[in-house]
Amino acid sequence: MIRLKKRKNLSVGIMISPMIDMSFLLLVFFIVSTMNMNEVKTLPVKLPQASQVEVDTKSLYHVTVLPDGRLFLEDKTLTKEAFLLWGRKAVIKDRNVSVVVYGDGKTNYQKILDVLDLLKEAGITRVGMAAERR
Structure with a gap:
């Protein structure tokens, strides 16, 4: 009869270093892939170059439209x-x-459009809309 040797206590464990490697690999993959998600597809247009933007504040006016339709030019109704x-x-x-x-x-959006129509009727073509960043 052949006797088998008893194995010494072998510790059973999970090798964690390959799991850490895979988790970092997935993390890097998702970071790199989300960086390209914000790319906007537009028509290829060559934009003009400018060294700096100059804003003429003397001819810049602010118009506020309230929900009830009142207009304010700077601080005057x-x-x-x-x-x-x-x-x-x-x-x-x-x-x-x-x-x-x-x-x-x-x-109401119609009140904003009314103001834009008034500006167009007056001959003002340089108009901007103000908004807050989300």
Whole structure:
């Protein structure tokens, strides 16, 4: 009869270093793949070069539209007719007048469009819309 030798206490364990390697590999993969998710596909357009942007603050005006439809030019309340008259005078005074339109989040979109129509009717073409970053 053949006798088998008893094995000494072998510790059974899980090798953790390959799991750590795989977890880091997956982490790097997801980081690299999410970096390319924000790429925006647009038409290929060669943009003009500029060394710096100069903003003429003398001809920059701020218009605020409240939810009830009231208009504020800087800090003065204006009616639509007075706003249109101001716009026409501003264009005569300076052809490069710029207007930034601020609208409350609860303001009806039609009221913003009405202000944009008034600016267009007055001849103001340099118009921007203000928004907060999310």
